[in-house]
Amino acid sequence: MLTPSFDSKSKVPLYEQLYRFLRQEIESGGLAADERLPSKRSLAMDARLSVVTVETAYSQLVAEGYIRSENRRGFFVQKAAARPEQSAAVPPQPAPLPEVRQTECRYDFATNAVDAEFFPFSTWAKLTRAVLSRKDSTLLSAAHPQGVPELRQAIVNHLYHFRGIRVQPEQVVVGAGSEYLISLVVQLLGREGSYAVEDPGYPKTEQILSHNGANVLPIPVDQQGLRVDLLEPSGARVVHVTPSHHFPLSLVMPVSRRSALLDWAAEQPDRYIIEDDYDSEFRLSGRPIPALQGMDRQERVIYLNTFTKSLAPSMRISYMVLPPKLARRYQKEFFFYSSTVPSFEQYTLALFMEHGHLERHIWRTRRRYKARRDALLEAAKREGLTEFATFTGGDAGLHLLLQVHRTASEEQLEQAAAEKSIQVYSLSRFYRSGQSSFDEPCFLMGYARLQENNIPDAVHRLVLAWK
Amino acid sequence: MLTPSFDSKSKVPLYEQLYRFLRQEIESGGLAADERLPSKRSLAMDARLSVVTVETAYSQLVAEGYIRSENRRGFFVQKAAARPEQSAAVPPQPAPLPEVRQTECRYDFATNAVDAEFFPFSTWAKLTRAVLSRKDSTLLSAAHPQGVPELRQAIVNHLYHFRGIRVQPEQVVVGAGSEYLISLVVQLLGREGSYAVEDPGYPKTEQILSHNGANVLPIPVDQQGLRVDLLEPSGARVVHVTPSHHFPLSLVMPVSRRSALLDWAAEQPDRYIIEDDYDSEFRLSGRPIPALQGMDRQERVIYLNTFTKSLAPSMRISYMVLPPKLARRYQKEFFFYSSTVPSFEQYTLALFMEHGHLERHIWRTRRRYKARRDALLEAAKREGLTEFATFTGGDAGLHLLLQVHRTASEEQLEQAAAEKSIQVYSLSRFYRSGQSSFDEPCFLMGYARLQENNIPDAVHRLVLAWK
Numbered sequence: 001m002l003t004p005s006f007d008s009k010s011k012v013p014l015y016e017q018l019y020r021f022l023r024q025e026i027e028s029g030g031l032a033a034d035e036r037l038p039s040k041r042s043l044a045m046d047a048r049l050s051v052v053t054v055e056t057a058y059s060q061l062v063a064e065g066y067i068r069s070e071n072r073r074g075f076f077v078q079k080a081a082a083r084p085e086q087s088a089a090v091p092p093q094p095a096p097l098p099e100v101r102q103t104e105c106r107y108d109f110a111t112n113a114v115d116a117e118f119f120p121f122s123t124w125a126k127l128t129r130a131v132l133s134r135k136d137s138t139l140l141s142a143a144h145p146q147g148v149p150e151l152r153q154a155i156v157n158h159l160y161h162f163r164g165i166r167v168q169p170e171q172v173v174v175g176a177g178s179e180y181l182i183s184l185v186v187q188l189l190g191r192e193g194s195y196a197v198e199d200p201g202y203p204k205t206e207q208i209l210s211h212n213g214a215n216v217l218p219i220p221v222d223q224q225g226l227r228v229d230l231l232e233p234s235g236a237r238v239v240h241v242t243p244s245h246h247f248p249l250s251l252v253m254p255v256s257r258r259s260a261l262l263d264w265a266a267e268q269p270d271r272y273i274i275e276d277d278y279d280s281e282f283r284l285s286g287r288p289i290p291a292l293q294g295m296d297r298q299e300r301v302i303y304l305n306t307f308t309k310s311l312a313p314s315m316r317i318s319y320m321v322l323p324p325k326l327a328r329r330y331q332k333e334f335f336f337y338s339s340t341v342p343s344f345e346q347y348t349l350a351l352f353m354e355h356g357h358l359e360r361h362i363w364r365t366r367r368r369y370k371a372r373r374d375a376l377l378e379a380a381k382r383e384g385l386t387e388f389a390t391f392t393g394g395d396a397g398l399h400l401l402l403q404v405h406r407t408a409s410e411e412q413l414e415q416a417a418a419e420k421s422i423q424v425y426s427l428s429r430f431y432r433s434g435q436s437s438f439d440e441p442c443f444l445m446g447y448a449r450l451q452e453n454n455i456p457d458a459v460h461r462l463v464l465a466w467k
Numbered sequence: 468m469l470t471p472s473f474d475s476k477s478k479v480p481l482y483e484q485l486y487r488f489l490r491q492e493i494e495s496g497g498l499a500a501d502e503r504l505p506s507k508r509s510l511a512m513d514a515r516l517s518v519v520t521v522e523t524a525y526s527q528l529v530a531e532g533y534i535r536s537e538n539r540r541g542f543f544v545q546k547a548a549a550r551p552e553q554s555a556a557v558p559p560q561p562a563p564l565p566e567v568r569q570t571e572c573r574y575d576f577a578t579n580a581v582d583a584e585f586f587p588f589s590t591w592a593k594l595t596r597a598v599l600s601r602k603d604s605t606l607l608s609a610a611h612p613q614g615v616p617e618l619r620q621a622i623v624n625h626l627y628h629f630r631g632i633r634v635q636p637e638q639v640v641v642g643a644g645s646e647y648l649i650s651l652v653v654q655l656l657g658r659e660g661s662y663a664v665e666d667p668g669y670p671k672t673e674q675i676l677s678h679n680g681a682n683v684l685p686i687p688v689d690q691q692g693l694r695v696d697l698l699e700p701s702g703a704r705v706v707h708v709t710p711s712h713h714f715p716l717s718l719v720m721p722v723s724r725r726s727a728l729l730d731w732a733a734e735q736p737d738r739y740i741i742e743d744d745y746d747s748e749f750r751l752s753g754r755p756i757p758a759l760q761g762m763d764r765q766e767r768v769i770y771l772n773t774f775t776k777s778l779a780p781s782m783r784i785s786y787m788v789l790p791p792k793l794a795r796r797y798q799k800e801f802f803f804y805s806s807t808v809p810s811f812e813q814y815t816l817a818l819f820m821e822h823g824h825l826e827r828h829i830w831r832t833r834r835r836y837k838a839r840r841d842a843l844l845e846a847a848k849r850e851g852l853t854e855f856a857t858f859t860g861g862d863a864g865l866h867l868l869l870q871v872h873r874t875a876s877e878e879q880l881e882q883a884a885a886e887k888s889i890q891v892y893s894l895s896r897f898y899r900s901g902q903s904s905f906d907e908p909c910f911l912m913g914y915a916r917l918q919e920n921n922i923p924d925a926v927h928r929l930v931l932a933w934k
Contacts, residue, residue: 016754060753063862065691065721080723112609119607125599128811132592140586140779142579176643176783176807183650187678207803211654213680224532254532256547286527287483312607314810316643336674340643343781344595345809395530 250393614641717860
């Protein structure tokens, strides 16, 4: 072995330089398997290093398995330690992956939008500060697997006041978004049988279910919501529904259909209903539609809701309410799962709710969104859009359905709108078949992100595009 | 139908009182299916309410499907709307579920602990404030599905400096904890074939994999880590390993075994290695052990790491590094998944890392943990524990293995320690068989949560318990 020379001025410590040199020698085969290394003392002398430096380098090589130390006999190169030097090798270069693209249109009728200006930043910051200033270990040690008790209690109160349903904190499971909670539901209910989903419906639901190994079964939706009469013959065991505000058709499932759905579930011991109540807080007139969960007497409804809509999409906090029987099973078999939401966020949100900020925030945003919806309907009339198009489903949730009385295809109209810098979303894309059941072109019109003063211009452009 | 009387002084609005009354009448059958309701005008007169009030109540009942309006003929009770009144009914009361229990012992040698006092609260609070004060919509709109670019870049830099591996931000996926990321890996690699895990190993790994529908195969571990020679015959397709610091045996997988592992994966196109690098930052002497990922030339290693250990267990932020090929597939098939970590946290952590706080924090905590480990070893010698017990694996990670030269069973020793108010954790519980492969009782000794000045007392008690 050549005696290496080292640079004592380099930022790389001497032991590190020696370590790298020796590793290189071994990996390249310059030092063969079972070859004996110079004693620490002699190498220190030759290389003008301290014995401690050599010792440190040697013990690192021992730790990584490049050399072994044998009692009184010294250090030897390990077998099979030869390997192409990695730090020198060029790592595989992935093709730069596309970022998520945003629409370039001036006005976007997206349904998953929220308006930043509504978010109570200063309040949230104040509460975050309050939480962090506590500096106690409960903030840092792993949170309760179902979510911190304060937050679960706040959710229970919220559900009672906003949705009129009474549940226990022990039934609540807080999680990092509804998508994550749905995967937990699959783990909890198992992968046997099929999971029925609404067709048309929220495409992610099907994707999440099947990625989690569930067999998905699309069931048609009529004017009353999911066709419960088709559930029995379909052989589905679990069904995912949005009774308070069907996505995308913006329908409310009437009480008779709800009863039929609950009766279907009651017929077999292992049938369950996943009620996704994703934007029930945003019913814009009258009182909120009652949750299906409140009608459940058989412990068959798993209630799912999120703060993504009511606070911000970036706020990955959702929760589910398990029927008592399932909640007990969850505690037995799923308690090893750590809570997926940072405790800071959980405590902050709990305070936010306890102090009534969420309630106020929802009232405020609801009023603002209502103003936007009204502005949209008004402009539609004034600009003459309603002369050849009809809005429906405006009371629940943050989008309407626009039916255009034109013979053109949805693609053509979407394209025409885009040319006027308006992004609209055709209804057909939410159908399994890719073809909406309406005989006229329909579009989902989300208005949450549109500024009131822009709405007339947006509608004017639509009229120009489709006239 | 009796004409109801209403209390205009009640906090419940009049329309709500009327709505509840009518719903009750319908659900109880007092108003039969297809029965006609009084006209708004006449009901308003009889009940001394404004027509608007009646209108509001009627339209709510229509929205919920209790009644229907027929052109010019008025309002009629819907079929199948009768239902036992829910608000009155008693909701099912789940038995209060047990909270996660904490040990009552004075000293706890838990391995999953972290010391709150180390966490830089004020810095974190300052950065959170800075992030929130930006008040821009990027904070609120859904984050990039793989995590915000700033954080992924910070992670790439961190990996280069701390682990000597070079990756691209496009390969990084940020998620709410390693448990969640492992479920993503199963979705990405599929459920065919088996997933090999280390035996002994981290019990959660097996639970998470099987809950996600993967078939789990325990593979024995020897002094060099997972028995790679047993992988081939086992028929496993994927393997989960902790090469930098085996849990619980606290071993480092030598380079020869690493090469063998990579060679095993290279033999078949769909074989993958999940490298769980959970506490590599806490190697207490010498430089960190290189990551297996750095040796991977075949795109077979999925690198997994977390900030749970380096920052706080309540900080649910982990990340994985996908080989370029898998990263591209992830973008094709998994891009619909929302990021599971709140953007506030992601931006805060990104700043925390960019400003070098994480690096400083790791240096500081490592120094402190090292002091605690040394105090433990010192006390062990001074108190005479080392006369009948041996510590191993002290350089990597935050726990040591304690081998007790006694004929007693681990249960007996654990019990004896508990009587002196010391919580220790037997090694056997981490074996599939429930029986450790050592012929002497062994314990995992996590010292992260123990205060230095308490350690002598803790060790003294152990000696008293086991002498």
